[in-house]
Amino acid sequence: MRVMKWSMIALAVAAGTSQFAVASSQDDSKGFFGDQSLKLKTRFEYMNRDFKNGARNNADSGYRQESGISQLLTYESGFTQGTVGFGLDAMAMGAVKLDGGSGHRGTGLFAVDSDNNPEKSQGKIGGAVKLRxxxxxxxxxQQFVASPVFATDDSRMLPEVATGTLITSKEIKGLELTAGRFTALSKQTGMARDSIGGLPDEDGNHGKGLSNGINIFGASYSFTDNFTGAVAASDAEDYFKKYYVNLNYTLPINDDQSLNFDFNGYKTKGDDRGDQVDAIGDGTLGVDNNLWSLAAAYSIGAHKFTVAHQRSSGDNAYYYGVDGNSTIFVANSIQISDFVGRDERSWQARYDLNMKTYGVPGLSFMTRYVMGDHITTNGLGEGKENEWNVESKYVMQEGPAKDLSFRVRFANYRSNGAYSGYASDNYDTRVIIEYPLSIL
Structure with a gap:
C-alpha cells in the first residue's frame, strides 16, 4: 500500500519533467555558496484574551495575558552546479517569555511546565537536504509547508515544523506540481519532533499525531494572468482523506478598479480512527464534512470591499490540526473562529484601506464582521456565533529599519448558549512587531 502511495509521487514528478524548459533553474545555478541566503526574523508578540463570562476550560484563567520575543534564523544554500544540484537548508529558533504567569497562562504563546507555569524559554533546530x-x-x-491540505501554522511565537519529503516541480510554464509524505509535525509550543498530539488509544493515552504519516499531492495552474486554479489531496492514515479545490478570477475594470472572485472547497472522508473523532466536543462522532466558501472583492483605488459566504455540511464540523493548524484555506477563517461548525452557514462583510494612495505608504487598515448560524448541536438547539475584527499594520519603507512592521489586531467573539461549548465569548487583543533581516 505504501508503494502505491509513493508511486503517486513518482507520477507527479514524471508529469512535471515531461516537458523541460529551455532554460531551467538548475542551468542558472551559481553554486552552493553563490545562491545562499541567511535570514533572521525577530518577533515580539503580546496577546490578551478577556473571557467576559469565564473561560470554557476552567483550568485556565478567564483573563489571559502573555508576551514574548522570538528569533527565527533560516539558512538556505544554493544548489551545486551540474545536471543534479545538491543543497542544504537549516533553521534555528527560540523564544523567551517576557510576561505571563500561571494565573494568566493559556494564550497559546508558550507551553507549560510540570507546575502548570508557562515555560520561560523554548527552542528547536532542524535541517533538510535538497536536490534539484x-x-x-x-x-x-524539517521544513515549513503551505499546502491547502497540509500547512504549518505561524500565528504564535514559533512556527510549526514538519518532517518529511516534499517534491515541487515547475517544469511547465504556469503549472506547479507538489507531492510529499510527512511523518512528524512539531506544534508551535512543542519542541519535540512529533508533538502535534493525536487521538487516544485503547488506554486513553494520546498518541503522536503523524506517527503513521500523511501523503499529500497538489497542482496549481495559471490559465491566464487573471485566472488560476488549484487542486490538492491528502491521506492522513487512521484519520481522513481530504480533497481541495480553488478557483480565482480577477476581472480588471480599468487601471483603478477590479473585481475578484475566489472559491475554495474541501471534502473530508473519515478513515479508521478518524471515524471516532468528536470535532467540537458535543458527542457527535466522525469527520465526514463538506466545506466551501465564495468571496467577491471590489477594489477601487485605496479601497477594497469584500463579501463572502461559507457553508459546512456533513456528519460533523470540519476537522484539522493533525495536518497543521493552518490547513483551512477558506474565506471565513479569521482571528478566532473559522465558522466551520456542523451545518454552519456564515456571511462576511470586509473593508480594507491602503493608505499609500493618501501619501502614507506601508500603512493599512482592515475591519470585518462574520455571522454564522444554522449550526447543528447535540440536542441544544441552533448554534450561532459572530466575530468582529479590526486590524492596523505599518511597514517601514526605507532606512536602516526597512521592513520593520507593527501590527495591532482586535477581535470581539460571541456565541449563543447552544454553541458555547465551542468557544467562550471573549475580547482578543494582539500586538505583533516583526523585523526581518537579510544577513546574506
Missing amino acids: LSDTVLKYG
Whole structure:
C-alpha cells in the first residue's frame, strides 16, 4: 500500500519533467555558496484574551495575558552546479517569555511546565537536504509547508515544523506540481519532533499525531494572468482523506478598479480512527464534512470591499490540526473562529484601506464582521456565533529599519448558549512587531 502511495509521487514528478524548459533553474545555478541566503526574523508578540463570562476550560484563567520575543534564523544554500544540484537548508529558533504567569497562562504563546507555569524559554533546530533537477526540487527533513491540505501554522511565537519529503516541480510554464509524505509535525509550543498530539488509544493515552504519516499531492495552474486554479489531496492514515479545490478570477475594470472572485472547497472522508473523532466536543462522532466558501472583492483605488459566504455540511464540523493548524484555506477563517461548525452557514462583510494612495505608504487598515448560524448541536438547539475584527499594520519603507512592521489586531467573539461549548465569548487583543533581516 505504501508503494502505491509513493508511486503517486513518482507520477507527479514524471508529469512535471515531461516537458523541460529551455532554460531551467538548475542551468542558472551559481553554486552552493553563490545562491545562499541567511535570514533572521525577530518577533515580539503580546496577546490578551478577556473571557467576559469565564473561560470554557476552567483550568485556565478567564483573563489571559502573555508576551514574548522570538528569533527565527533560516539558512538556505544554493544548489551545486551540474545536471543534479545538491543543497542544504537549516533553521534555528527560540523564544523567551517576557510576561505571563500561571494565573494568566493559556494564550497559546508558550507551553507549560510540570507546575502548570508557562515555560520561560523554548527552542528547536532542524535541517533538510535538497536536490534539484531542472526545475524540480526534492527536499527531505524539517521544513515549513503551505499546502491547502497540509500547512504549518505561524500565528504564535514559533512556527510549526514538519518532517518529511516534499517534491515541487515547475517544469511547465504556469503549472506547479507538489507531492510529499510527512511523518512528524512539531506544534508551535512543542519542541519535540512529533508533538502535534493525536487521538487516544485503547488506554486513553494520546498518541503522536503523524506517527503513521500523511501523503499529500497538489497542482496549481495559471490559465491566464487573471485566472488560476488549484487542486490538492491528502491521506492522513487512521484519520481522513481530504480533497481541495480553488478557483480565482480577477476581472480588471480599468487601471483603478477590479473585481475578484475566489472559491475554495474541501471534502473530508473519515478513515479508521478518524471515524471516532468528536470535532467540537458535543458527542457527535466522525469527520465526514463538506466545506466551501465564495468571496467577491471590489477594489477601487485605496479601497477594497469584500463579501463572502461559507457553508459546512456533513456528519460533523470540519476537522484539522493533525495536518497543521493552518490547513483551512477558506474565506471565513479569521482571528478566532473559522465558522466551520456542523451545518454552519456564515456571511462576511470586509473593508480594507491602503493608505499609500493618501501619501502614507506601508500603512493599512482592515475591519470585518462574520455571522454564522444554522449550526447543528447535540440536542441544544441552533448554534450561532459572530466575530468582529479590526486590524492596523505599518511597514517601514526605507532606512536602516526597512521592513520593520507593527501590527495591532482586535477581535470581539460571541456565541449563543447552544454553541458555547465551542468557544467562550471573549475580547482578543494582539500586538505583533516583526523585523526581518537579510544577513546574506
